[in-house]
Amino acid sequence: MRGQVGPGPNWSPTTRSSAPHRAIAHSGYAEIDAGHVAFFEKEDEPVTLVEEFTRATTP
Known part of the structure; x- marks a missing residue:
């Protein structure tokens, strides 16, 4: 199917x-607007x- 990514719709x-x-x-999820190597494209954002996250979850 055209435009389909992965095994299903x-x-x-x-x-x-x-x-x-x-x-x-209590987990965290974030998406970084980058390609396959975010650490090189936007090296400060993942850090x-x-x-x-660490500061927010440390007692």
Whole structure:
């Protein structure tokens, strides 16, 4: 099917990636608008997201 990504009509990389987040209480999920190598394209954004999450979840 044209335009289909993955094995079915409701499958997408973001759907598959966000599924564990929806199943795990107090988890965090963020999408970085980048290609396959976000650490090289937007090197500060992943680090900032992890630091923010760590600060928010540390007692």
